[in-house]
Amino acid sequence: MTEERKISMAVIRRLPRYYRYLGELLEKGVDKISSRELSEKMNVTASQIRQDLNNFGGFGQQGYGYNVEYLHSEIAKILGLDQNYKMIIVGVGNLGQALANYGSFEKRGFHLVGLFDVNPRLIGMSIRGIEVKDIDQMEQFVKENKIDIAILTVPKTRVKDIAENLASWGIKGLWNFSPVDLFLPSEVQIENVHLSHSLMTLAYKINEGDNL
Amino acid sequence: MTEERKISMAVIRRLPRYYRYLGELLEKGVDKISSRELSEKMNVTASQIRQDLNNFGGFGQQGYGYNVEYLHSEIAKILGLDQNYKMIIVGVGNLGQALANYGSFEKRGFHLVGLFDVNPRLIGMSIRGIEVKDIDQMEQFVKENKIDIAILTVPKTRVKDIAENLASWGIKGLWNFSPVDLFLPSEVQIENVHLSHSLMTLAYKINEGDNL
DNA sequence: TAGATTGTTAATCGATTAACAATC
DNA sequence: TAGATTGTTAATCGATTAACAATC
Numbered sequence: 101m102t103e104e105r106k107i108s109m110a111v112i113r114r115l116p117r118y119y120r121y122l123g124e125l126l127e128k129g130v131d132k133i134s135s136r137e138l139s140e141k142m143n144v145t146a147s148q149i150r151q152d153l154n155n156f157g158g159f160g161q162q163g164y165g166y167n168v169e170y171l172h173s174e175i176a177k178i179l180g181l182d183q184n185y186k187m188i189i190v191g192v193g194n195l196g197q198a199l200a201n202y203g204s205f206e207k208r209g210f211h212l213v214g215l216f217d218v219n220p221r222l223i224g225m226s227i228r229g230i231e232v233k234d235i236d237q238m239e240q241f242v243k244e245n246k247i248d249i250a251i252l253t254v255p256k257t258r259v260k261d262i263a264e265n266l267a268s269w270g271i272k273g274l275w276n277f278s279p280v281d282l283f284l285p286s287e288v289q290i291e292n293v294h295l296s297h298s299l300m301t302l303a304y305k306i307n308e309g310d311n312l
Numbered sequence: 313m314t315e316e317r318k319i320s321m322a323v324i325r326r327l328p329r330y331y332r333y334l335g336e337l338l339e340k341g342v343d344k345i346s347s348r349e350l351s352e353k354m355n356v357t358a359s360q361i362r363q364d365l366n367n368f369g370g371f372g373q374q375g376y377g378y379n380v381e382y383l384h385s386e387i388a389k390i391l392g393l394d395q396n397y398k399m400i401i402v403g404v405g406n407l408g409q410a411l412a413n414y415g416s417f418e419k420r421g422f423h424l425v426g427l428f429d430v431n432p433r434l435i436g437m438s439i440r441g442i443e444v445k446d447i448d449q450m451e452q453f454v455k456e457n458k459i460d461i462a463i464l465t466v467p468k469t470r471v472k473d474i475a476e477n478l479a480s481w482g483i484k485g486l487w488n489f490s491p492v493d494l495f496l497p498s499e500v501q502i503e504n505v506h507l508s509h510s511l512m513t514l515a516y517k518i519n520e521g522d523n524l
Numbered sequence: 525t526a527g528a529t530t531g532t533t534a535a536t537c538g539a540t541t542a543a544c545a546a547t548c
Numbered sequence: 549t550a551g552a553t554t555g556t557t558a559a560t561c562g563a564t565t566a567a568c569a570a571t572c
Contacts, residue, residue: 108539110539111539113513115512115516116509120491120508134553134554135554136553142493145541148540150554150556151540151556158555160555161547161548161554162548163547163548164553164554179512179513180519183515185518197410198406198409202407202507208508273515273517273518275511279332281355283355291510291513291517293505295414296417297325297329298487298505299420299422299487299503300327300392301324301328302501303392303393303397303422304327304392305485305501306484306501307395308501320562320563346529347530348529357565358565359565359566360565366531373529373530373571373572374528374570375527375571376528376529377529377530
């Protein structure tokens with residue numbers, strides 16, 4: 101593969117937003133857009149949009165703008181949305197069940213294929229046709245099915261061991277919802293969703309207004 | 313209140329993490345910590361920790377370090393965790409129910425007091441002692457109970473109108489889980505949790521490894 | 525006192541914005 | 549061709565890291 105200079109995560113985290121806006125334009129039947137028009141919709145600078153996109157090559161055309169469908173599909177490729185991922189959920193509590201019921205990940209190539217828990221009351225239950233299995237069966241399942249991503253919605257006391265095991269079984273990514281930081285070999289990619297951090301940040305913003 | 317220079321959101325978003333680590337140290341009975349020790353645990357630079365904290369005043373003592381309990385409580389104050397917030401959940405689907413069942417927000421002062429939905433099958437149901445009400449009753453409820461925060465877990469087609477209404481009824485903060493950007497008057501604070509963005513970012517990270 | 529570690533200034537690094545030549 | 553808009557370089561801005569004097 102061609103050697104490219106390291107793209108910053110700040111740029112990467114903006115791509116899904118571009119992708120979403122382009123998807124909406126696509127649905128509306130819009131077929132071209134300029135960086136300025138998009139910048140106004142998204143409330144960012146046109147310069148940033150052009151800089152971000154040019155990290156990956158030239159997707160536009162001078163004097164014209166960007167073809168919506170093409171740009172949309174190119175961003176999908178950059179993010180890896182042109183591929184399929186096999187996912188399992190570990191921990192089928194409230195949040196695990198909610199995520200299991202989410203159909204919308206499927207259409208982006210994220211396929212839920214397994215559910216695991218320790219709770220005998222949950223084991224055997226099915227969500228969207230997927231049976232909850234005992235966590236003892238997880239090693240075999242992950243290895244046999246070549247699972248790419250594990251969604252971790254287990255209590256924080258359990259997550260470290262589970263994550264380390266999954267890493268040793270060759271998982272590629274962990275989507276971690278526990279309020280814990282995982283330190284694992286660099287082959288395993290980690291994306292944290294710290295809901296409590298997000299809520300605390302909201303509390304700060306609410307009070308910040310008082311100081312103005 | 314004293315006029316302070318604007319603190320960047322980058323700093324604010326690190327505070328909940330400091331707060332979490334300090335809470336863990338507190339539970340372990342550790343009573344002091346230096347920026348260097350904390351930096352090693354958290355995998356950040358000591359310099360950053362000191363810079364971050366000094367945005368809000370001097371919490372440490374030369375030659376000693378930081379008192380864990382004191383620093384923990386000071387960060388809580390900065391974030392506004394010394395206050396109480398009344399919250400409602402709008403949209404009691406899978407994710408709304410999961411969040412409603414989360415007990416852990418309560419102990420940080422975030423009190424869930426209302427649940428709203430349009431679905432007649434959900435209306436009348438109770439979660440943790442809170443009855444799901446018809447969304448028609450929301451205006452009166454928000455105004456009478458002076459609700460601070462609304463958790464938005466409604467379909468994306470509904471969220472814009474609901475958010476605008478809540479804003480006009482004096483809500484202070486919106487915790488938005490819909491894949492939509494809300495543009496509202498600046499009195500209303502918005503914190504987005506875009507799960508799909510997070511998952512796409514994980515996909516990128518997984519594939520990025522291939523280029524190394 | 526000597527040692528340790530903060531608070532804070534200065535240096536570096538990186539990200540964003542502005543500007544404009546290239547070109548469709 | 550003239551007008552529009554990209555791609556890209558340069559300028560600015562902000563955030564992080566390093567260094568060290570202050571001080572407990």
